[in-house]
Amino acid sequence: MKLFHNRRQEFEKLTWPLGPDLFRMAYWRLANSQDAEDAVQDTYLRAYRSFNTFQAGTNLKAWMTRILINVINDSLKKRGRLQDFRADEDEIDELAAIADQSAVARNPETQLIEQEIHPDLLASLQRLPTGLLHPLLLRELEDMSYAEIASILGIPTGTVMSRLFRARRIVREQLAKSVERVKGNTNIAGNAHELY
Amino acid sequence: MNCIEVRPLLDLLGDGALDTKDTALILDHLKSCSDCQAEWNDIEQLHASFQQARSKPELPAGFMDKVSARLKEEDRNVQKRFLQRAVPTVPVLAIAATLLLVGCFVWPAVEKQNGQVSTTLASADRLVEDLGAAGTLDMISDRNELTKKVGYDIKQVRLPEWRMENSGIYKSQSHVSIARFDFIKKTQSGDQHLSCYQAPAGVIRTTAANAINLAGKQVQFGTHGKFQFALWSQNGRDYLFVTELPKEQLQEIVRGA
Numbered sequence: 001m002k003l004f005h006n007r008r009q010e011f012e013k014l015t016w017p018l019g020p021d022l023f024r025m026a027y028w029r030l031a032n033s034q035d036a037e038d039a040v041q042d043t044y045l046r047a048y049r050s051f052n053t054f055q056a057g058t059n060l061k062a063w064m065t066r067i068l069i070n071v072i073n074d075s076l077k078k079r080g081r082l083q084d085f086r087a088d089e090d091e092i093d094e095l096a097a098i099a100d101q102s103a104v105a106r107n108p109e110t111q112l113i114e115q116e117i118h119p120d121l122l123a124s125l126q127r128l129p130t131g132l133l134h135p136l137l138l139r140e141l142e143d144m145s146y147a148e149i150a151s152i153l154g155i156p157t158g159t160v161m162s163r164l165f166r167a168r169r170i171v172r173e174q175l176a177k178s179v180e181r182v183k184g185n186t187n188i189a190g191n192a193h194e195l196y
Numbered sequence: 197m198n199c200i201e202v203r204p205l206l207d208l209l210g211d212g213a214l215d216t217k218d219t220a221l222i223l224d225h226l227k228s229c230s231d232c233q234a235e236w237n238d239i240e241q242l243h244a245s246f247q248q249a250r251s252k253p254e255l256p257a258g259f260m261d262k263v264s265a266r267l268k269e270e271d272r273n274v275q276k277r278f279l280q281r282a283v284p285t286v287p288v289l290a291i292a293a294t295l296l297l298v299g300c301f302v303w304p305a306v307e308k309q310n311g312q313v314s315t316t317l318a319s320a321d322r323l324v325e326d327l328g329a330a331g332t333l334d335m336i337s338d339r340n341e342l343t344k345k346v347g348y349d350i351k352q353v354r355l356p357e358w359r360m361e362n363s364g365i366y367k368s369q370s371h372v373s374i375a376r377f378d379f380i381k382k383t384q385s386g387d388q389h390l391s392c393y394q395a396p397a398g399v400i401r402t403t404a405a406n407a408i409n410l411a412g413k414q415v416q417f418g419t420h421g422k423f424q425f426a427l428w429s430q431n432g433r434d435y436l437f438v439t440e441l442p443k444e445q446l447q448e449i450v451r452g453a
Contacts, residue, residue: 033253
């Protein structure tokens with residue numbers, strides 16, 4: 001039917017340019033290429049189904065991103081991987097252990113992408129609770145303002161700022177630990193070489 | 197500004213969320229404070245890492261085609277669900293429309309083509325029963341007017357020795373007009389009565405099966421209460437004679453009619 005075709009064409013024309021941004025956001029959130037593809041496909045499908053509720057002239061990227069976050073949260077809930085943002089340091093360490101374990105099961109494609117995109121940063125992000133991770137990704141990857149992030153996540157602007165502060169601090173600490181580990185491994189390798 | 201004031205603002209500085217005055221004050225502080233400068237360097241390094249991350253990973257080749265295909269499939273499913281919901285109602289509507297069409301146009305047209313209009317057939321028993329009922333006859337004595345009202349030529353029924361007492365249109369549920377003529381015959385033993393219904397052939401029906409051939413006419417005789425009746429078709433008309441007289445006398449009347 002032509003009616004469906006026209007509607008789909010209009011939807012694609014508006015939303016297709018957002019594909020790369022949505023995929024990147026999904027990938028950095030899920031740390032898995034296949035999961036990210038599934039999430040973005042589901043996002044497009046969900047957005048298409050409710051396209052009539054989108055108000056023309058409003059922020060389409062914010063609308064699509066909100067849907068993506070909902071899709072991701074639903075997906076993680078099903079898998080029991082959605083963590084509350086109040087996770088303390090011990091919980092973060094536990095999450096890090098889980099992330100390390102899951103890294104073993106990642107497919108070669110994912111591992112290749114991880115090597116390309118700063119694996120330490122990706123691993124550090126995966127250790128963040130959801131409540132801290134989403135504001136950070138929206139700010140750093142999508143370059144969204146505090147107000148846009150607040151609108152998408154449904155939280156006050158002040159909360160966005162405080163969560164960004166906490167998130168960055170944790171990521172920086174995690175990255176620093178990674179650097180220390182690399183240095184330690186290098187020293188061990190160097191010592192081992194000296195033994196021969 | 198001192199370090200305690202500056203540290204929480206470094207993030208905002210990195211986000212470009214500070215005004216010119218605060219920005220200048222913090223930058224001044226950084227020049228003279230190595231700890232805060234180190235903190236600021238870490239923040240900038242993190243920003244730089246994210247800047248690099250913005251370009252990766254790239255969208256897999258053909259991914260949007262996959263999305264497009266899925267949307268097309270969604271459209272097909274929506275159409276399918278729409279049709280599935282619509283289909284059960286289609287036969288009902290179609291049947292109703294067909295019945296309406298047949299009832300209003302086709303059936304009457306077919307009947308008319310056959311020279312018969314029998315949407316509601318008249319039962320001989322009902323006609324006999326209504327014979328004595330009040331208000332079942334619309335009296336019209338003038339033959340021309342009666343012919344005009346019933347819509348077909350009234351066939352003259354010749355009954356020697358009988359005098360027509362009343363004539364008119366039987367008020368039936370059928371839209372086909374049935375003419376009725378009441379006759380009377382005066383005898384020494386008293387008045388005899390005979391009523392004759394006349395309608396287009398095929399309108400008046402009876403379940404009586406004992407048809408008798410009388411003077412070339414196939415006549416069905418029947419009894420309803422105290423009345424005897426005879427029904428036959430002749431020259432495109434149905435004739436129903438009703439009387440309280442015995443069947444034998446009715447046979448004689450019909451034979452001579």
